Amino acid sequence: MRSRSWLEHAGLVLGAAAEGIWCGGLAAALMGASWIVLTVFACVTVAAAAYVARRLTVGEGREPSARLLALTLILVASAVLLAAGRAWAHPSLLWQVVRDFVYASGLVLLGVYLGRDSLAPEAAVQRAVRGFALLCAVLVCAAWAGLAPGWAPVAIVASLVVGGLLVAVVRYQALTDLVEPADRLPAWPWLLAVAGAVLGVIAIGALLSQVFGLEVLRSALGVVAGVLRYALDGVAYLVGWAGAGLLRGIAWLLNVLHVHARDPAKVPHLAARPPVLKLRQAAGVKIWSGTQVIITVVGALVAIGLSLTFVAVALRRFRREPLAEGAVVEDREALASLSSAAGEFAARLGRRLRRRLLALRRHGPVTPAELVRQRYAELELRLSRAGRPRPPGVTVRGHLAAAVAARPETAPPPPETAPRPPSLAADIAATYELARYSAHTIDAAQARRFEGLARSFEA
Amino acid sequence: MRLRSILLAGLAGLVVAALLHSSALVFASLTASALAALVVATRRRVFTGFNFERTLSRRVVSWGSELEITVSVTNAKLLPLVWMRVRDEWPAGLEPLGFALRPLSHLGRQAFIQTISVRWYERLRRRYRVRCLERGLHRFGPVELEAGDPFGIAGVERTLEARQEFAVLPKVLGVPGFDLLLGHPLAEETVTHSLAHDPTALRGIRAYRPGDPMRAINWRATARSGALQTNEFDPASLAAVRLLLDVGSLHKAWEGIDAELMEILCVVAASLATAFAAHGHGVGLASNACLTREWRAVDMEPEQGALPEVLETLARLRPYTVRDFGSVLAAELAEESSRADCVVVTATLRPGVRGHLAQLRSERPTRVVYVGNPKEDEAPLVDIVVPADFDWRSSDALPLLA
Secondary structure: OHHHHHHHHHHHHHHHHHHHHHHHHHHHHHHOOOHHHHHHHHHHHHHHHHHHHHHHOOOOOOHHHHHHHHHHHHHHHHHHHHHHHHHHOOOOHHHHHHHHHHHHHHHHHHHHHHHHOOOOHHHHHHHHHHHHHHHHHHHHHHHHOOOOOOOHHHHHHHHHHHHHHHHHHHHHHHHHOOOOHHHOOOHHHHHHHHHHHHHHHHHHHHHHHHHOOHHHHHHHHHHHHHHHHHHHHHHHHHHHHHHHHHHHHHHHHHHHOOOOOOOHHHOOOOOOOOOOOOOOOOOOOOOOOHHHHHHHHHHHHHHHHHHHHHHHHHHHOOOOOOOOOOOOEEEEEEOOOHHHHHHHHHHHHHHHHHHHHHHHHOOOOOOHHHHHHHHHHHHHHHHHHOOOOOOOOOOHHHHHHHHHHOOOOOOOOOOOOOOOHHHHHHHHHHHHHHHHHOOOOOOHHHHHHHHHHHHHOOO | OOHHHHHHHHHHHHHHHHHHOOHHHHHHHHHHHHHHHHHHHHHHHOOOOEEEEEEEOOOEEOOOOEEEEEEEEEEOOOOOEEEEEEEEEEEOOEEEEOOOOEEOOOOOEEEEEEEEEEOOOEEEEEEEEEEEOOOEEEEEOOEEEEEEOOOOOOEEEEEEOOOEEEEEOOOOOEOOOOHHHHOOOOOOOOOOOOOOEEEEEEEEEEEOOOOOOHHHEOHHHHHHHOOOEEEEEEEOOOOEEEEEEOOOOOOOHHHOOOHHHHHHHHHHHHHHHHHHHHOOOEEEEEEOEEEOOOOOOEEEEEEOOOHHHHHHHHHOEEEEEOOOHHHHHHHHHHOOOOOOEEEEEEOOOOHHHHHHHHHHHHHOOEEEEEEOOOOOOOHHHOOEEEOOOOOOOOOOEOOOEO
């Protein structure tokens, strides 16, 4: 079971790394020291505490020794921090010692929790997400304080990669726990595929952050803020206008009663129109520079291509070779080449986009037949919301007839003048079939009649 | 999580990043949003264009032979299935060859658990071979599938019924002492009455008797003689045998069931049926056992070529009785038109059965094959004994002791 222990070690180390990255970030943001050094220190401390917790909490009677070891670990970590921290020449030694001790205790506590935690995929996802969120919180606090740490992008990338690998390793372990060793997927192609996917995501993130850069965002926010301000000014004008009118009314009433609180001539007049705000556009701000865009796009495309290559290579390595004569035989058959599949995908995407654009361009149905189809789609949606979706393979006629048949028997019988439900359903279905499948042209009168029928059809 | 929520969360992150003037937070927001969107989109699409099939090489398998099971997984979309766990329920009594099955807690089932990975537009086929070592009507399925995004952040589960059945016939052993069953060793009997006729073996013509089938009338001879003449054929089989199988293996019904003894009884019945068929006899079967997922009594008339059906019925027998064996014998006695020889296969002769059996022996040629050691009061009715402790799984011949 060597491979299983390897996986356990990998899960523990990656978990420690996920915790260590944000802890290192926190320490670096607070102290202004090297993020890499502090992260390595945090990872090692958390991992050591996790190993201690895992080894020594199994079985009764080992709890005291585990606590002792954890305490020793805290002291050692504090000593390391103290020794390293002297170089920073902090004015207060006591403050420095307390700070290092608290930090080391926190790291050891995280490690103990990590070691005691089960290696379930859900727990790993939670840990990875928490690590990333806490790193972002550290960055938010740093930005709030006016700091722009240079290590931030590296820390984000590291957190994503480590989190992705942690989840993948733990999921792999959970997936293959019940599978015999010979039948298991090999681990490393999956990790390669995950690394490729993470790389692709990071590349997409980098590309998007170049496209939607800080200046673009600030400009967009400026526009939004201007519009908001304009709207608020308008609202304020309306409120003021209404208030002034009210005051004038009250003044008139007081004037009738010969109560003169203020000379009416001194009451200020309302402005003729609300003040129009000028949008404050950051003049002269260059949002995109040509070279930067080209480099970014090329770099992102290369990274995405590289990630896809990783994934492709990894998936190719999943092929299972027969271990012995007469063992399980596997064969794989390509249903379509990658280029033809990509072509088909692009064509499908194009068709969908064209359809969407066409729908956007049109404000209403152009032909009566389209109106009928649209009204029928609305009717079907209404039926679906009422708990009667059209099952696959059922005709419109059958579906409407079933909807009529499924009406509660307690409902009062329809009046004699109203059309009977089955004929109503058949009428709707017949018109729809004409509009949908027949070459027969639907005229506007038929379409209007269909609208009326569809409205009267109660789900 | 939905894509709309991700979009809103991403926008919130971007607003915070813009307000704080932090490029790193912009990058973090966009990357996290892209990752979450990838996960959600993958989850949503993971079973699109997906198909799972399990095919069996045969529906009826003889005991101890191999069955090939092909599991086919098709991924007809651009998104690869980086990981997928297949958990299929297979019946017990299958010995995997070159792979492993895990026994399940509920009786009679095994779990087939495999992890696979399928690329874009790819069909993966795996052929597994098993050896069938348990008689019965067995069932595969249902199948539980789990797949998800490449990272393994979230899995999506789907259950498919995919139920398939196949029958494993009882083991058929050679019968070296077959002559003991005929009663007259090395003397083959010719019967005048036949259950089936061979239309190619014309024996002659005779005058028409009411009830003769129209197609048997010889029109030429009728025209020549001026009276209806009927063709007469040789029988297709020399004799017919009806196996009467008693699966009530214990004296008292409430004493429970003896599954191993039931298997021996089925093996003995299958071996005898095969031996009789090999000697040209028509074979039938009646039993007090119930069939899998059916509650009708087993009652098959002897027919030429009915051996596969008899064996398949034996495969489907369960160790529970739906009626008393005495009523099986009584029904046989009541059927006056039947002229078939009877072979009773039993592991016990309860007092209620003995009277019917004695009557059957007096009226029809009947042999009693007893599995186990007959008691003193049972011995006079027993012709042949099969030891209950013989290892039928490793043996090739059925020991018949007179």
